[in-house]
Amino acid sequence: MVANALQPIVRMAATADRTKPIVVPDYCKGCGRCIDACEHHCIEPGRDIDPATGLVPVRIHLEHCTACGLCFDACPEPYGLRPAFFDAEGSERPRVARHDLAGTPTPEPIPDAVAALPPGQPLVIKGVYASAVGAILAGCRHFFGYPITPSTEGAELMARLLPHLDGQFVQAVSEVAAINMMYGAGAAGVRATTFTSSPGFSLMLEGLSYMVGATVPGVVVNVMRGGPGLGNIAPGQSDIKLACRGLGHGDTHAIVLAPSTPQEMLDLTMLAFDLSFKYRNPVIVLADGYVAQMTGRVTLPRTMVRPGVPAWAVAGDEAHRRNLITSIYLSETELEARNERLFAKYARITDAEPRADLFQCDDAELLIVACNTPARMAKGAVRTLRAQGVKAGLFRPLTLWPFPICALAPVLSRARRVVVVEASDGQLEDEMRLAISRADLATPSITSVNRYGGVLPSHDEIVSRVIGVARPHALGATA
Amino acid sequence: MSAFYERFDRHDGGEGVKGRSTHYCPGCGHGLAHKYLAEAVESLGVQNRTVAISPVGCAVFLYYYIDAGNVQAAHGRASAVALGQKLARPDSIVVSYQGDGDLASIGLAEILQAAQLGIPITVIFVNNAIYGMTGGQMAPTTLMGQRTATSPEGRGRLMGEPLRMAELIAQLDGPVYVERVALYDNKQRVKARRAITKGIRLQVENRGFAFVEVLSECPLHLGLTPADAERWIKEKMLPVFPLGVKKDVSASRDVWPAWKAPNMDPAAVHAVVGGATDRVPRFCTRFPRELWGPVDDDIALKLAGAGGDGAQTAAMIVARAAINEGFDATHIPSYGPESRGGTSYADVRIAEDEVLSPAAPRPNILLAFNAPSLAKFEPLVADGGIAIYDSTVVPDPPRPADAIHRVPVAATAIAQELGRVTVKNTVALGALAAATRLFPAETFLTAIRQALGDKPALLELNERAFRLGAASVCGR
The missing domain is CATH 3.30.70.20 (Alpha-Beta Plaits)
Structure with a gap:
């Protein structure tokens, strides 16, 4: 025994x-x-x-x-x-040491740093290049994209430059893959970007919804072209609805920035990264084929960004081990509460981030509203109209969402008429009308100067239409 | 020991039974694949570095269980998310855990790209021949004849043959290791555990992409007991999905180069983006408003030719010259298919402070490299404007209708004499400079030097081309 x-x-x-x-x-x-x-x-x-x-x-x-x-x-x-x-x-x-969740350190955020750039001469580069340079100066070293005209040169420049900065360029198998690579990189807390154009943007919407839902930052530069369908590769503005109202499924929103010049392609792309990480939300730089392909003077900023590591990042180290990036909230009450937090974020953005550029609006009786390249034509038209004695002004939203209604409201009260100039079927006008309605303002008399299919409204078209609106009698419209 | 959470707090708050048990049905193979993953992560000592990508499918809640960094991906995109994560944080050990619907159907493109790239990530592919989460529909790996909710009479020819992913992935160049394993008996489980551990170890060693396909039981949707489901895998699945190592070049493949941290040095960044600190000399005394023709605040040029004529480069140099002089300028090309061989034209606008409309529908200056361009755009030239054209290519153009100045320049002939026909655009620029007196010659030459910054060997040739072009129209 x-x-x-x-x-x-x-x-x-x-x-x-x-x-x-x-x-x-x-x-x-x-x-x-x-x-x-x-x-x-x-x-x-x-x-x-x-x-x-x-x-x-x-x-x-x-x-x-x-x-x-x-x-x-x-x-x-x-x-x-x-x-x-x-x-x-x-x-x-107690037997074998374990990495318990309780023993995991709470990550401290490593803040972004700003570094001075040497002073220098302006660059002479096209808009998509300026956007790529802006991304690099914002500390973006990760690019995931799929070639599509007229955005491709931005990707090409990133492919050339990023290896020199030990960055990563991946030509994805599709726009769907590209946006999900951005999701992965954004989840890791790094600054990633992609350049695309309208059909490619459509493909990215699912991924953008996931980014919004999982609060993953990232910057998408969409160079709008003529649609629907394949349309053409000429400039358009008919993704405004998609970017402002239809960013994938769910109650999604993202800041939408609308550059008019190559300089703004750089400036607004840099801003997009800051906003994207500030709010943990994707940001859309909504350009058009003209401003993207246009070469112009681009002055570099005085500083660039050295990104830190956000506390929430899944950064693959001990400090960040407890982090989770997900958009799943199975219980209805949890998802509702979570969406309310999202909406509170949208409200903060709506309060803090609307931006607009006003040109001769102070005494304007006739207000032209335009963004992207058409805003340049519109600005020229304002000058011409002023020379002809028409008190015209240009209201140019830099953020299409949130629409800068606070900046519009005071000038709207003086202006008798509004002329919206755009290369889409009233998508910018709809954003403005919604903003006016939500602000409980009286809807002014609105005239549209629209072109489609890759055609931008010209200076002369704007001038003649505005003259027709401002001085109907001068044109003999008495019948 | 394993990398499971001590308590599954994310599983419905971790209350009661859920704090210690999975959401899987009894006998489901996912739990075993999770276990081998959790044990491998622990045994390899990489728990802190591990990032698990949860898919959409029954394993959507992988992040309930694995005590590591967790990212949940959209359906089919786990391997794309994994790539983004890995490239963002190359020190992390990224595991993309995907089911058959996720990986072999909606995510086919993503997995093929990730595999062929070969970047060290580990993919655990759970193949149970069915869509579990959505309720037993046909998967890309469903067997022929197998009844599912969407193949109620059994999978037929119209529904396609089952996809053998391990074999498909193994024939790609990127992966270093591909194996298919099963879970139905002790021997298979030992192999499965080894394979998953190896798949992760190869990533720890920075050796490359590893893919482990796990034949896994779904007793619920097979309508079998767990024991019968094990038998079903062995008897029905194995003939279609043979087990074994499909590829292993892990011993002979070089490790990936060490991943470098991104360079954030301002001087390096400034140089890479083309920032120039040298002051560019100016030669203009004022904006060329009244040098020729009626011009308001803004000068419009159109440069047009066949693709390859160099119209875009010439336009870029004009814009650069103007900006060097402190003015504003834009250049907008016609882009797309026509710029790859057909007609190519460029609009340039120059303004003292700010170019507004970048298009040049009524150019003050036209530079046409061929007859179609001259015929198309000359009628658009503004009154008092100038049309410069290549008289080698267009020796005898019809008389213009409007009051414009025409300036022929034998650009192609001069370029040929110089031995390089591609400098005809520089010859034409010389003619443009001389004929329009837009800017001093030195302004253009400075811009040409900047444009040729990376090809100094061509500098002298281009300067000669410019001067010969200018000389050819002097005195007109």
Whole structure:
């Protein structure tokens, strides 16, 4: 009997850190994989329903157990079968050091730093290049994109430049893949960007919705072209609705910045990164084919950004190990609460971030509203109209969402008429009308100067239409 | 020991039973794949560096269980998300955990790209021949004849043959290691555990992309007991999805080069983006408002020719010259297919302070390299404007209708004499400079030197071309 009594002890010693199993009934689903796994038939199907789960856990008889451990390897449940050094509740007795969640340090955010750039001459580069340079100066070293005219040269420049800065350029298999690579990089807390054009932007919308839902930052530069469908590759503005109202499924919003010049392509791309990380939300730089392809004077800023590491990032280190990036909120109340937090963020953005550029609006009786390249034509038209005695002004939203209604409201009260100039079927006008309506302002008399299909409204068109609106009698419109 | 959370707080708040048990059905293979993943991460000592990408499918809640960095991806995009994560933080150990609908159907493009890129990530592909999460529909790996919710009479020819992903991935150049394993008995489970550990170890060693396909039981949707589901895998799936190592070049493949931290040095950045600190000399005394023809605040040029004539480069040099002189200028090309061989034209606008409309529908200056360009755009030239054209290519153009100045320049002939026909645009620029007196010659030459910054060997040739072009129209 002495020998028998000693046997298990000898076995325990021989099997080093192995031990015999115990079943934790609440955590055993009774699948029986361990029954087949045990070569000594120590485990059998259970008979008693576990009150906590309604399932029938297995039963173990350890008389013949050799502590081979095969049952552990067969159990699909992490805590269903436990080595005997766990107590009956399944709690681990101190044995081997573990990286417990409780012991994980709370990450401290590493803030962004600003570094001075050498002073220099202006660059003479095209708009998409300026946007790429802006991204680099904002600390973006990760580009994921798919070639599409008229945005491609931006990707080409990133492909040329990023290797010199130990950055990463990936030509993705599609725009769908590109936006999801951005999601991955953004989740890791790095500044990533992509350049695309209208059809490609459509493909990115699912990913953008996930970014909004999971609060992942990233900058998408969409160079709008003529649509719908393939349309053409000439400049357009008909993604305003998509960017401002239809950013994928769900109640999504993202700041939408509308550059008019190559200089603004740089400035607003840099701003986009800051806003994107400030609010943990994607930001859209909504350009048109003209401003993207146009070469012009681009003065570099005095400083560039050295990005830090946000506390929320899944950065692949101990400090950030507890972080999770997800847009899943299974319970309705949780998702509703979470969406309310999103909406509160949108409200903060709506308060703090609207931007507009006003040209000769102070005494304007006739207000032209335009963005992107058409705003340049409109500005020229304002000059011409002023020379002809028409008190015209240009209101140019730099943020299409949030629409800068606070800046528009005071000038709107003076202006008798508004002329919206755009290369779409009233998408900018709709944003403005919605903003006016939401602000409970009286809707002014609105005239549209629209061109489509890759055609931008010209200076002369704007002038003649405005003259027609401002001085209908002068044109003999008396009938 | 493993990298499972001590308590599954994300599983419905971790209350009660859910704090220690998974959401999987009894006998589901996912739990085993999770377990081997969790144990491998722990045994390789990389728990802090690990980032698990949760897919859409039954494993959508992987992040409930694995105590590591967690990112949940859209359906099919886990491997794209994994790539982004890995490139962003190359020290992290990124595991893309995907099911058969996610990886082999909606995410085919993403997995093929990730595999072929070969960047060290680890993909665990759980193949259970069914869509579990959505309720038992046909998967790309569903067997022929297998009844599912969307193949109620059994998978037929119109639904396609099952996809063998391990074999597909193994034939790509990128991966270093591809193996298919199963879970139905002790022996297979030992192999599965080893394969998953190896797949992660190869990433830890920075060796490359690893893909482990796990044939996994879904007793619920197969309508089988867990034990019968194990048998079904062995008897039905194995003939279609043979187990084993499909590719292993991990011993012979060089490790990836060490990943460098992105360069954020301002001097390096400034140089890379083309920032120039040298002051560019100015030669203009004032904006060329009244040198020729009636011009308001703004001068419009159109440069047109066939693709390859160099109209865009010439336009860029004019814009650069104007900006060097402290004026504003824009250049907008016609872009797209026609700029790759057909007609190519460029609009340039120059203003003292700010160019407004960048288009040049009524140019003051036209530079036409061929007859179609001259015929198309000359009628648009503003009154008092100048049309310069390549008289080698267009020796005898019809008389213009409007009161414009015409300036022929034998650009192609002069360029040919110089031995390089591609400098005809520089010859034409010389003619433009001389004929229009837009800016001093030195302004243009400075811009040409800037444009040729990376090709100094061509500098002298271009300067000669410019001067010969200018000389050819002098005295007109």
